[in-house]
Amino acid sequence: MLYDREALAAIIAQKETWTREELERVLSKMPERAPRFSTISDKEIPRLVCPEGDDFDYAAKLGFPGCYPYTRGVQPTMYRGRFWTMRQFAGFGTPEDTNARYRYLLDRGQTGLSVAFHYPTLMGYDSDHPRSLGEVGRCGVAVDSLRDMEVIFDGIPLDKVTTSMTINGPAGILLAMYIVVAEKQGVGADRIGGTIQNDILKEYIAQKSWIFPPRPSMRIITDILAYATEHVPRWNTISISGYHIREAGSTAAQELAFTLADGIGYVQAGVDAGLDPDDFAPRLSFFFNAHSDFFEEVAKYRAARRMWARFMKDRFGARKEASWKLRFHTQTAGCSLTAQQPTNNVARTALQALSAVLGGTQSLHTNSLDETLALPTEEAALVALRTQQIIAEETGVTNTIDPLGGSYFVEWLTDSLEAEAQAYIDKIDELGGIVRAIELGFPQKEIGDAAYRYQQQLERGEKCIVGVNKYVLEDEPPIPILKIEEEVERRQVENLRKVKSERDGDAVQRHLKRIDEAAREGGNLMEQFVDAVRVYCTLGEIIQTLKGVFGEHKDPGML
Amino acid sequence: MAEERKLRILVAKPGLDGHDRGAKVVARSLRDAGMEVIYTGLHQTPEMIVNTAVQEDVDAVGLSIMSGAHNVLMPAVVKGLEDKGAQDIAVFGGGIIPDDDIADLKNKGVKALFTPGTSTEDIIAWVRANVKPK
Structure with a gap:
């Protein structure tokens, strides 16, 4: 506990006095910016948090x-x-x-x-x-x-x-x-x-x-x-x-x-x-x-x-x-x-x-x-x-x-x-x-x-994004951006073709078959993946093999 | 005054990208604005989208792409609709689309492109002004 009962009661009493004598006087002259304050997640946020409960157990919390x-934190010294x-x-x-x-x-x-x-x-x-x-x-x-x-x-x-x-x-x-x-x-x-x-x-x-x-x-x-x-x-x-x-x-x-x-x-x-x-x-x-x-x-x-x-x-x-x-x-x-x-x-x-x-x-x-x-x-x-x-x-x-x-x-x-x-x-x-x-x-x-x-x-303007729904500027200059050239696709497909032509085709088939068996019969798939990638089975080939056993998930398209 | 048929809009996610927040928010907004909205779900090929658009007899197709594949996938939908004689179905789109690509996509028949920060009000207004029920 951070406070004994007596200290806590005093704080609560002081807060009541503050609310009555200070806060309400100011609010009556100048209301707050909004009727309700909330986080970006719409969680309502109180004006002021003070020690008010006796349940704050430092050791447990x-x-x-x-x-x-x-x-x-998870480490004794952190940063x-x-x-x-x-x-x-x-x-x-x-x-x-x-x-x-x-x-x-x-x-x-x-x-x-x-x-x-x-x-x-x-x-x-x-x-x-x-x-x-x-x-x-x-x-x-x-x-x-x-x-x-x-x-x-x-x-x-x-x-x-x-x-x-x-x-x-x-x-x-x-x-x-x-x-x-x-x-x-x-x-x-x-x-x-x-x-x-x-x-x-x-x-x-x-x-x-x-x-x-x-x-x-x-x-x-x-x-x-x-x-x-x-x-x-x-x-x-x-x-x-x-x-x-x-x-x-x-x-x-x-x-x-x-x-x-x-x-x-x-x-x-x-x-x-x-x-x-x-x-x-x-x-x-x-x-x-x-x-x-x-x-x-x-x-x-x-x-x-x-x-x-x-x-x-x-x-x-x-x-x-x-x-x-x-x-x-x-x-x-x-x-x-x-x-x-x-x-x-x-x-x-x-x-x-x-x-x-x-x-x-x-x-x-x-x-x-x-x-x-x-x-x-x-x-x-x-x-x-x-x-x-x-x-x-x-x-x-x-x-x-x-x-x-x-x-x-x-x-x-x-x-x-x-x-x-x-x-x-x-x-x-x-x-x-x-x-x-x-x-x-x-x-x-x-x-x-x-x-x-x-x-x-x-x-509705209840939440603000600066530059989007408030403080907007017209005619902004463009900034430089990274472009991925279409050439990339051609080069990558070419690399893949080269890999496929140079690898041991029999070994590839053998390992894909083992993956299929492990998927069906319950052997550890990870062991099979390590051996299969070593002989350059491709990601697409391995996944295609697994789809044959496990099927595919489709989006139900719910709104 | 005869009541106009409601606008029918297909909201579609072409390609492999899984970012469906924008598509769903837009779909719900159009629906709340009184339109009939069909949502394809994710991972659609242009061919699947074209078939759905024709079968469902929609007035427009809205495409959402966040993966950078818009230069290939959006024109493919426009062309697919043309090939089926459905060029009267308007195609519009949204997502992470660099300015440099927008003019080219418009030349290829995409009627409007909405980039990050667009309000759903603006999209609804554009659809009402530019898409007519058949």
Whole structure:
């Protein structure tokens, strides 16, 4: 308890006096700016939070950094020990283009890599597939076979740099390629570090880059968990992601709730497959959005840590502290950026990034100012990286741990988000768990409604976006943007043709057949992926083989 | 005054991109503005969109693309409709479309393009002014 009963009673009495004598006098002369104040998520915000309840139990709610329930952070020293990993998501054009961008960023102080794949790779098509027409290299790098991954990481030491890969349906195949690229550099699978997103549940909820139906997708994920636990112990096997849920229009509380519900779903799937949560839960990590409502975001990260620790300890009975700790990556909110007056996006991104740092993130991507127009130019990507370096090295916010902890308002908001998210998680449990809830379209509908509500508030002028519905300028000069030449598609298809003509065709067929058998009979698919990519089976060939067994997921097209 | 037939609009997501927030918000806005709206769902080929537009006898097709594949996919829908003799169906679009591409897409028959920050009011007004019920 922070206050004894007597002190608390005095504070409450003083607040009543203040309300009567000061506040009401001022309000009668000058009303406030709005009848109701709310966050960007439409959560109503009180005028002033004071100590008023006697239920604030410091030890139970906050504790100490690196200790249960981790509200104040997962490490005992946080950024006094070392800064977060500055991990800029990048990838475009051919593997050669992307390799050059990675070297550029690493040379300028970036400390981790994060691969953006183009849509055909995300969806399991090779670059020469008819469905890839017009998409090759457009919003990420094209990867068809091991050859492309060899080029992307050429000259980058995989025992020193960790790599995150935003890949879901084909996640196991890309991890397999990374393992083999490292092996060719002389770095064993036990020494590589990084993350595959591999969070298929949020694909059905929000990002919508799925391939197979939910249940076979969950089976592939448990195969990856089992394989990585044994062979790639430093790899984060699932990055349970709220980012895309938020980008799709959810509120902060929905992002928190659906992300943690997905996490519960994966742990439950692992337990159901016979794994001990303490064997794989320490390698689960999280990925959140940093949106524009500053304190709501800080509170969200703090609530997430406290809730996950409780779920792992009480719901799943995990005994290792590493299983209780929610470690997370953050990306600033792409959907908050504006095409109008795009330089303003630097300010938005800086403030969003600050909320992630004050919320205790382990790694961070800051968006570039031009990302509502195209993939970032080199210059814009550098400003984004420098924004993080300014926060780390100049602002001083990294000198102490959880500086907002104990703020009456931030603690109130943390509790409030936790309660709102918990109510959603209870509802999902009632529906029969997250997989069932997704099949029923529950989270999808909640997010769609929230997105529409926000758009209406925006158009009524109840919410403001500077430069879009307020402070608008006419005749803005255009800014330079990155162009992906059509030549990229031709070059990538040519590379793929060369790989196919030079590889051992019999070995390819043999390995595809083994994948088919493992898919049907229940052998570990991850083991098969590693062997198949080594002989240059393409991503499209492997996915096509799996579709033959598992089928494909189709969008029900609900509004 | 005889009541005009309601406008029928197909909102479609061509290509592999999964960003459906914009398409859904626009679809709901058009519906709330009194139009009949059909939404295709994600991951449609131009051919699938053309077939749906013709079968459903719509007055216009709105295409949403965030992946950068607009230069290929939008003209393919326009051409597909022409090939079926359905050139009276107006095609409009939205998404991450660089200024440099807009003129070219308009030359290829896309009637209007709406970029980030456009209000749904503006889209509704454009549809009312430029799309006539058959």
